[in-house]
Amino acid sequence: xxxxxxxxxxxxxxxxxxxxxxxxxxxxxxxxxxxxxxxxxxxxxxxxxxxxxxxxxxxxxxxxxxxxxxxxxxxxxxxxxxxxxxxxxxxxxxxxxxxxxxxxxxxxxxxxxxxxxxxxxxxxxxxxxxxxxxxxxxxxxxxxxxxxxxxxxxxxxxxxxxxxxxxxxxxxxxxxxxxxxxxxxxxxxxxxxxxxxxxxxxxxxxxxxxxxxxxxxxxxxxxxxxxxxxxxxxxxxxxxxxxxxxxxxxxxxxxxxxxxxxxxxxxxxxxxxxxxxxxxxxxxxxxxxxxxxxxx
Amino acid sequence: xxxxxxxxxxxxxxxxxxxxxxxxxxxxxxxxxxxxxxxxxxxxxxxxxxxxxxxxxxxxxxxxxxxxxxxxxxxxxxxxxxxxxxxxxxxxxxxxxxxxxxxxxxxxxxxxxxxxxxxxxxxxxxxxxxxxxxxxxxxxxxxxxxxxxxxxxxxxxxxxxxxxxxxxxxxxxxxxxxxxxxxxxxxxxxxxxxxxxxxxxxxxxxxxxxxxxxxxxxxxxxxxxxxxxxxxxxxxxxxxxxxxxxxxxxxxxxxxxxxxxxxxxxxxxxxxxxxxxxxxxxxxxxxxxxxxxxxxxxxxxxxxxxxxxxxxxxxx
Amino acid sequence: xxxxxxxxxxxxxxxxxxxxxxxxxxxxxxxxxxxxxxxxxxxxxxxxxxxxxxxxxxxxxxxxxxxxxxxxxxxxxxxxxxxxxxxxxxxxxxxxxxxxxxxxxxxxxxxxxxxxxxxxxxxxxxxxxxxxxxxxxxxxxxxxxxxxxxxxxxxxxxxxxxxxxxxxxxxxxxxxxxxxxxxxxxxxxxxxxxxxxxxxxxxxxxxxxxxxxxxxxxxxxxxxxxxxxxxxxxxxxxxxxxxxxxxxxxxxxx
Numbered sequence: 086x087x088x089x090x091x092x093x094x095x096x097x098x099x100x101x102x103x104x105x106x107x108x109x110x111x112x113x114x115x116x117x118x119x120x121x122x123x124x125x126x127x128x129x130x131x132x133x134x135x136x137x138x139x140x141x142x143x144x145x146x147x148x149x150x151x152x153x154x155x156x157x158x159x160x161x162x163x164x165x166x167x168x169x170x171x172x173x174x175x176x177x178x179x180x181x182x183x184x185x186x187x188x189x190x191x192x193x194x195x196x197x198x199x200x201x202x203x204x205x206x207x208x209x210x211x212x213x214x215x216x217x218x219x220x221x222x223x224x225x226x227x228x229x230x231x232x233x234x235x236x237x238x239x240x241x242x243x244x245x246x247x248x249x250x251x252x253x254x255x256x257x258x259x260x261x262x263x264x265x266x267x268x269x270x271x272x273x274x275x276x277x278x279x280x281x282x283x284x285x286x287x288x289x290x291x292x293x294x295x296x297x298x299x300x301x302x303x304x305x306x307x308x309x310x311x312x313x314x315x316x317x318x319x320x321x322x323x324x325x326x327x328x329x330x331x332x333x334x335x336x337x338x339x340x341x342x343x344x345x346x347x348x349x350x351x352x353x354x355x356x357x358x359x360x361x362x363x364x365x366x367x368x369x370x371x372x373x374x375x376x377x378x379x380x381x
Numbered sequence: 382x383x384x385x386x387x388x389x390x391x392x393x394x395x396x397x398x399x400x401x402x403x404x405x406x407x408x409x410x411x412x413x414x415x416x417x418x419x420x421x422x423x424x425x426x427x428x429x430x431x432x433x434x435x436x437x438x439x440x441x442x443x444x445x446x447x448x449x450x451x452x453x454x455x456x457x458x459x460x461x462x463x464x465x466x467x468x469x470x471x472x473x474x475x476x477x478x479x480x481x482x483x484x485x486x487x488x489x490x491x492x493x494x495x496x497x498x499x500x501x502x503x504x505x506x507x508x509x510x511x512x513x514x515x516x517x518x519x520x521x522x523x524x525x526x527x528x529x530x531x532x533x534x535x536x537x538x539x540x541x542x543x544x545x546x547x548x549x550x551x552x553x554x555x556x557x558x559x560x561x562x563x564x565x566x567x568x569x570x571x572x573x574x575x576x577x578x579x580x581x582x583x584x585x586x587x588x589x590x591x592x593x594x595x596x597x598x599x600x601x602x603x604x605x606x607x608x609x610x611x612x613x614x615x616x617x618x619x620x621x622x623x624x625x626x627x628x629x630x631x632x633x634x635x636x637x638x639x640x641x642x643x644x645x646x647x648x649x650x651x652x653x654x655x656x657x658x659x660x661x662x663x664x665x666x667x668x669x670x671x672x673x674x675x676x677x678x679x680x681x682x683x684x685x686x687x688x689x690x691x692x693x694x695x696x697x
Numbered sequence: 698x699x700x701x702x703x704x705x706x707x708x709x710x711x712x713x714x715x716x717x718x719x720x721x722x723x724x725x726x727x728x729x730x731x732x733x734x735x736x737x738x739x740x741x742x743x744x745x746x747x748x749x750x751x752x753x754x755x756x757x758x759x760x761x762x763x764x765x766x767x768x769x770x771x772x773x774x775x776x777x778x779x780x781x782x783x784x785x786x787x788x789x790x791x792x793x794x795x796x797x798x799x800x801x802x803x804x805x806x807x808x809x810x811x812x813x814x815x816x817x818x819x820x821x822x823x824x825x826x827x828x829x830x831x832x833x834x835x836x837x838x839x840x841x842x843x844x845x846x847x848x849x850x851x852x853x854x855x856x857x858x859x860x861x862x863x864x865x866x867x868x869x870x871x872x873x874x875x876x877x878x879x880x881x882x883x884x885x886x887x888x889x890x891x892x893x894x895x896x897x898x899x900x901x902x903x904x905x906x907x908x909x910x911x912x913x914x915x916x917x918x919x920x921x922x923x924x925x926x927x928x929x930x931x932x933x934x935x936x937x938x939x940x941x942x943x944x945x946x947x948x949x950x951x
Contacts (some may be wrong), residue, residue: 306526
């Protein structure tokens with residue numbers, strides 16, 4: 086390491102270098118501790134229930150005796166809200182990005198970008214609150230549902246939450262498509278929309294894929310909105326208007342009621358491990374796409 | 382005339398290669414298709430405008446709705462008095478102060494560590510496994526769901542380090558959450574410092590550290606602070622990481638030291654909306670609290686955005 | 698002599714109101730099936746003028762254009778003109794090769810597909826003919842599905858020419874098509890341009906006077922937004938009428 090040689094020559098160069106490197110490494114430490122402590126608190130559940138029981142069990146009765154730790158409805162709930170919100174928000178977000186880069190006049194694009202950014206700043210608890218007080222009653226009356234707190238409600242709000250992420254990141258990658266390719270398309274007699282959808286969008290596909298995955302990731306990990314608006318029933322959803330209880334909301338709702346070291350406590354940490362696993366896998370995917378983009 | 386030209390041209394052009402005959406006339410291909418192209422063009426332009434207008438309308442109506450519902454509750458007493466009577470009356474000064482304390486604690490951890498990490502990335506790291514590992518750790522940290530960070534805070538800060546359910550535990554958990562944001566913002570700011578500045582300082586005989594401390598950091602400081610402000614906005618609005626690490630349903634007063642638990646604005650909103658004994662009666666309080674939370678979060682964030690846009694203009 | 702394919706009548710252009718015009722009162726005829734070169738020092742307005750011919754300047758905000766550009770006698774700036782069909786008829790090749798990030802085949806087929814051609818067989822024919830006519834066929838016929846970016850710079854530029862002629866334009870505008878290429882690739886493009894004028898009307902902008910002398914039938918000399926002189930290439934290069942033209946072609950400035 087060159088740092089070491091310099092250190093021998095001159096202590097005043099080496100000391101700050103060592104301190105800064107050491108402090109910077111605390112980031113690695115934090116990440117290692119996160120993995121370690123989640124495993125430490127989550128794995129003991131395997132003494133009470135097998136992996137199959139946890140993953141395939143359909144009954145989540147953690148406080149009955151004997152307790153049942155079937156997490157399938159919760160996992161399905163997480164999957165369902167993530168899927169529905171992504172289906173709603175990703176095309177919408179890409180559309181907004183296309184609007185901002187290809188259609189919006191420069192003078193007012195700043196205004197719309199600020200709008201999107203502020204939308205992204207809204208605290209999730211506020212959106213959850215809107216879900217409870219505005220959307221739920223509306224859905225309940227309008228569609229004559231038992232409860233307006235359901236998969237659809239939570240997904241719409243999650244969609245609003247991830248929309249700015251998807252739109253902003255997509256916009257960046259659309260922006261990176263060279264103007265010369267747009268010119269080439271126009272010079273062949275393409276309309277603006279043909280240029281947009283057949284040249285610009287494919288040219289930015291990797292960046293948009295990345296934006297979409299980051300959106301999915303946020304949607305999967307978001308807590309307050311699903312806690313407040315998804316209805317909280319640990320059942321396999323059969324329609325988009327069924328209440329669900331995603332993993333994050335189960336952890337948030339139940340952690341306060343468990344005693345440290347109980348099976349329930351370990352089960353909730355195990356859910357944390359599942360969420361962590363999902364996001365890390367998605368994260369690796371993003372990094373893969375990114376390194377391929379850079380290689381091109 | 383045109384056709385004759387084409388034929389002759391193709392033959393002359395590639396005498397050795399057989400031509401495929403005269404070019405097709407492309408102008409009249411699929412009659413009516415040109416009209417269809419024009420319609421789809423206008424239609425999709427319209428739809429994209431509509432999409433953006435819809436989003437702007439959603440944001441405006443959310444804010445207008447909350448302002449209309451909560452505006453009546455706001456008063457000097459509301460923001461300066463503690464909750465009373467089982468939180469069905471009184472103000473919200475306790476959660477306001479709690480949120481400010483959480484911001485302070487989290488920033489005391491995340492800001493120095495984040496800026497140092499950025500300095501490491503931008504000024505010291507020379508590739509290699511260590512840098513890659515740290516980069517991977519930061520990106521992973523940024524992607525972790527906030528509720529999982531809450532679990533980590535519970536297991537590590539509260540239980541393992543015996544900080545208990547406290548301001549300190551919650552603040553550190555929030556600090557872990559915003560650490561990657563601060564690192565990224567600071568890195569950008571540092572990268573924008575022209576290499577000339579470093580060269581000039583080194584040419585005057587400054588050590589590496591003197592260069593960084595005396596020249597690079599002060600130049601990058603406005604950008605670093607802007608990133609800091611934006612992450613404060615996030616800290617102020619987050620609920621999930623503090624739910625089981627330090628925020629409580631009710632506290633009789635302010636946290637006197639790091640090991641006291643606190644009330645926090647976002648958690649207070651959640652509590653009032655879902656767990657109150659008398660949700661009907663607290664409706665005005667709920668809207669009032671949300672409005673204050675929004676004012677705090679958006680106030681900080683918009684300040685950050687404004688600072689950033691001024692900064693960009695200065696740079697240009 | 699052929700008739701004029703393009704007629705430009707007192708065309709002026711300024712990039713924003715109040716600015717000094719980037720083009721001043723340009724009047725010019727471009728003959729069918731001929732090759733015309735625009736020469737002049739950089740910033741003289743020759744590229745701007747070229748982009749007026751297929752209305753690519755429409756994208757520049759605040760641009761103001763007066764005068765007329767007639768294609769086969771019809772004003773291309775008339776309000777009822779469909780810009781997309783104008784641009785199909787007046788193709789363009791740019792300064793730097795700008796293939797789409799698709800395969801070679803998809804690049805050439807892009808234009809015909811826009812026009813509604815879906816038949817794979819006919820698309821295949823168009824792709825082959827266009828690539829043959831741009832002299833690229835023999836080099837790429839075995840790898841039509843390779844990415845366009847895998848080609849060399851000169852090949853990419855010929856691909857861009859193939860892409861432009863796949864929609865059967867009547868006029869082909871080339872904006873300094875060899876400025877980013879090496880001498881060998883440049884020679885191939887020049888040879889190609891001479892062939893293409895037999896099918897199309899070709900206009901080429903170049904900062905390289907030798908190139909203009911080598912390839913063109915007619916030459917127009919631009920200076921500071923003005924069309925100083927135009928006429929048969931041999932005449933411009935041997936007996937220029939204007940002192941400024943003479944100074945330029947003898948290398949006294951620019």
